[in-house]
Amino acid sequence: MDFELSEEQKAIQTMVREFAEREIAPVAQELDEREEFPADIVRKLADLGLMGILFPKEYGGAAMDYISYALILEELGRYDASVALTVESHNSLCSNHIYLAGTEAQRRKYLPQLASGKVLGAWGLTEPASGSDAAGMQTTATLDGVHWVLNGTKNFITQGSVAGIYVIMAITDRSKREKGISAFILEKGTPGFRAGRKEHKMGFRASDTAQLIFEGARIPKENLLGELNHGFIDTLMILDAGRIGMAALSIGIARGALEESLKYAKERQAFGQPIANYQAIQWKLADMATEIDAARLLALQAADLRDRGQPFTKEAAYGKLFASEIAMKAASEAVQIHGGYGYIKEFPVERYFRDAKFCAIGEGTSEIQRLIIARQLLGRSYI
Amino acid sequence: MPVNIIVCIKQIIDPEIPASQFKIDPGTKRQVQGSHSLVISAYDQNAIEVAVQLKEKHGGKVTAVSVGGASAATALKSALSMGADEAILVDDPAIVASDQQGIAHVLATATQKVGVFDLILTGCVSGDWGDRAVPAFMAEELGIGCVGFVSRIEAKDGQVVLRRVVEDGYELIEAKTPVLVSIISDETNTPRYPKLKDIMAAGKKTIPVWKAADLGVDSERIGAAAARALITDVYLPVKESKCEMIEGDTPQEQAVKLAARLRELKLI
Ligand SMILES: Cc1cc2nc3c(=O)[nH]c(=O)nc-3n(C[C@H](O)[C@H](O)[C@H](O)COP(=O)(O)OP(=O)(O)OC[C@H]3O[C@@H](n4cnc5c(N)ncnc54)[C@H](O)[C@@H]3O)c2cc1C
Numbered sequence: 001m002d003f004e005l006s007e008e009q010k011a012i013q014t015m016v017r018e019f020a021e022r023e024i025a026p027v028a029q030e031l032d033e034r035e036e037f038p039a040d041i042v043r044k045l046a047d048l049g050l051m052g053i054l055f056p057k058e059y060g061g062a063a064m065d066y067i068s069y070a071l072i073l074e075e076l077g078r079y080d081a082s083v084a085l086t087v088e089s090h091n092s093l094c095s096n097h098i099y100l101a102g103t104e105a106q107r108r109k110y111l112p113q114l115a116s117g118k119v120l121g122a123w124g125l126t127e128p129a130s131g132s133d134a135a136g137m138q139t140t141a142t143l144d145g146v147h148w149v150l151n152g153t154k155n156f157i158t159q160g161s162v163a164g165i166y167v168i169m170a171i172t173d174r175s176k177r178e179k180g181i182s183a184f185i186l187e188k189g190t191p192g193f194r195a196g197r198k199e200h201k202m203g204f205r206a207s208d209t210a211q212l213i214f215e216g217a218r219i220p221k222e223n224l225l226g227e228l229n230h231g232f233i234d235t236l237m238i239l240d241a242g243r244i245g246m247a248a249l250s251i252g253i254a255r256g257a258l259e260e261s262l263k264y265a266k267e268r269q270a271f272g273q274p275i276a277n278y279q280a281i282q283w284k285l286a287d288m289a290t291e292i293d294a295a296r297l298l299a300l301q302a303a304d305l306r307d308r309g310q311p312f313t314k315e316a317a318y319g320k321l322f323a324s325e326i327a328m329k330a331a332s333e334a335v336q337i338h339g340g341y342g343y344i345k346e347f348p349v350e351r352y353f354r355d356a357k358f359c360a361i362g363e364g365t366s367e368i369q370r371l372i373i374a375r376q377l378l379g380r381s382y383i
Numbered sequence: 384m385p386v387n388i389i390v391c392i393k394q395i396i397d398p399e400i401p402a403s404q405f406k407i408d409p410g411t412k413r414q415v416q417g418s419h420s421l422v423i424s425a426y427d428q429n430a431i432e433v434a435v436q437l438k439e440k441h442g443g444k445v446t447a448v449s450v451g452g453a454s455a456a457t458a459l460k461s462a463l464s465m466g467a468d469e470a471i472l473v474d475d476p477a478i479v480a481s482d483q484q485g486i487a488h489v490l491a492t493a494t495q496k497v498g499v500f501d502l503i504l505t506g507c508v509s510g511d512w513g514d515r516a517v518p519a520f521m522a523e524e525l526g527i528g529c530v531g532f533v534s535r536i537e538a539k540d541g542q543v544v545l546r547r548v549v550e551d552g553y554e555l556i557e558a559k560t561p562v563l564v565s566i567i568s569d570e571t572n573t574p575r576y577p578k579l580k581d582i583m584a585a586g587k588k589t590i591p592v593w594k595a596a597d598l599g600v601d602s603e604r605i606g607a608a609a610a611r612a613l614i615t616d617v618y619l620p621v622k623e624s625k626c627e628m629i630e631g632d633t634p635q636e637q638a639v640k641l642a643a644r645l646r647e648l649k650l651i
Contacts, residue, residue, distance in 0.1 A: 006586075007457065007460060007586060008582055008583055008585075008586040010457075011457075011460065011461065011464060011577070011582045011585075011586070012579060012582055015464075015576050015577055015582065018576065019576050047578070048576055048577075048578050048579060049578045049579030049580055050579065053579070057580070062578075062579035062580050062583070063583075064579060064583075068579075
């Protein structure tokens with residue numbers, strides 16, 4: 001067992017940390033308030049290779065391992081969870097689905113565009129009436145000559161209104177439930193497809209979340225992604241790896257909560273001394289730090305298993321579950337340590353608190369993570 | 384015309400740490416690293432940026448050289464990931480505790496071993512000791528010109544135009560190459576963030592380690608025994624703060640008195 005990062009991993013961590021401190025931190029609060037998508041930052045991230053992290057160089061990617069990926073998302077999440085989610089969903093969900101399930105022609109056509117950051121990726125599974133129960137979707141795809149015709153609505157889709165390339169899950173054989181779902185690649189501008197309402201959110205306000213509407217949207221037959229009726233199985237695989245990213249992003253938020261709290265506890269005086277002198281505050285800080293480290297170890301364990309080609313479903317769920325829940329806890333304690341100042345917008349912990357809540361909802365709620373873990377422990381016969 | 388450049392970089396303890404965490408070892412009279420990270424001295428990073436930009440424009444080769452311990456390889460990898468083509472570490476126990484002239488001698492011999500160069504770049508001042516001596520000593524040793532505090536370099540027709548920052552403005556200096564230039568920061572030479580792929584490529588490159596003997600260094604001129612500058616004491620300045628109330632009947636009067644007092648204290 002080796003807990004030491006490689007020289008390259010450390011260099012990547014340093015680079016992203018410096019970038020986040022200098023380029024993202026100063027504008028994060030304003031982007032949040034204005035609900036503004038960080039297009040400039042995304043362009044710069046693309047130039048550094050962060051919009052094509054996971055896939056190989058021949059498709060324009062940086063061919064990074066999952067440990068590096070987790071380090072990158074933690075650093076981005078430290079200052080701006082919205083930027084981190086943009087990078088996460090673009091890489092983990094849309095790009096990774098095309099890379100892992102796509103044909104050679106699809107990879108060559110779409111991945112270099114996604115890596116360049118000139119075109120953003122989105123991934124549509126959730127619908128107005130189905131989230132956790134993703135297989136209960138209503139959107140359909142029917143073959144009509146050389147086209148697939150999509151009808152339905154997708155909900156809460158990250159990069160929904162700013163993406164250029166979409167991966168969409170739809171029913172291709174209703175009688176087979178999850179074994180009758182397929183994935184498709186769809187481009188912006190496809191007739192019959194449009195982005196609908198942009199959501200106004202509690203947190204992650206600089207991340208773009210929108211509805212997608214398909215009214216007889218016609219896409220070429222060759223845009224089926226992966227095998228016919230295999231879309232749901234691929235989706236589970238994509239979400240497994242995505243959880244490593246969501247765990248890392250959550251750890252970033254938690255670390256922000258701790259770092260801001262450490263700073264504040266030393267500065268803030270009450271009853272003639274810094275509040276850091278009080279054990280009630282010290283214990284909060286100690287718990288936060290311990291839980292952050294535990295969460296990081298879980299996330300990196302899952303990443304390491306993934307990198308070594310070992311099964312990692314359960315470990316990724318551990319990481320996502322634990323990291324997202326301690327992020328909420330850390331953010332809540334950070335607001336508490338800041339007292340009244342924690343509740344107003346001058347201090348960033350107010351934003352961390354709003355952002356952290358989503359971590360236990362997106363890409364599988366905490367309840368669903370526990371379900372996944374329990375299934376791994378008990379076997380499928382106990383569902 | 385391609386420009387071949389050697390950039391000398393120094394790895395130092397992160398100077399951004401709070402003063403309260405700054406510790407001095409009374410024996411060696413050097414800062415204790417503790418858990419603080421090591422970084423490339425800030426202006427040296429600007430020097431790398433200037434070098435890489437020149438290479439991108441004119442072609443040529445950038446070689447980064449550092450005198451230091453094994454850890455300095457990380458600084459050199461960082462230079463490689465920013466676009467340097469090669470990096471060389473000069474690491475020898477005999478060099479430890481050399482003074483500025485000793486280090487300049489080692490660097491000068493190292494640059495001669497690298498071979499042909501048009502420019503040698505350094506930072507204008509190091510972020511730890513800050514005594515600005517090495518560039519000039521090095522140029523003297525190599526018998527080439529030296530221009531300090533330069534923010535921009537333009538290369539044309541076998542010579543370079545150097546923009547040297549002076550109080551209230553800048554001077555443009557034409558210099559024949561080879562020349563040694565020390566670099567100061569400005570908005571054109573902000574160090575770039577290395578790209579993921581360049582970090583990985585740098586990871587794969589090997590950094591040769593040269594010993595004093597490989598360079599033909601004069602052993603009489605290096606190490607603590609040869610040092611001509613001796614540090615007798617290093618201490619943290621004691622910071623005192625006191626509060627002085629400025630009296631006055633009206634805000635205007637208070638402001639005038641405040642300004643007068645600040646001027647008296649030579650603060651404005
Ligand atoms: C900001 C944001 C961005 C998003 N981005 C995307 C995206 O890019 N792509 C995408 O496809 N989706 C996206 N989503 C959707 C997100 O993945 C879903 O909201 C999430 O999976 C939960 O689904 P739901 O909202 O339908 O809740 P529901 O599934 O309706 O859940 C409601 C509650 O019931 C619980 N529950 C449900 N089933 C069970 C069960 N079997 N056992 C115990 N408890 C259960 C849940 O845990 C939850 O507490 C995003 C959502 C948001 C808010």
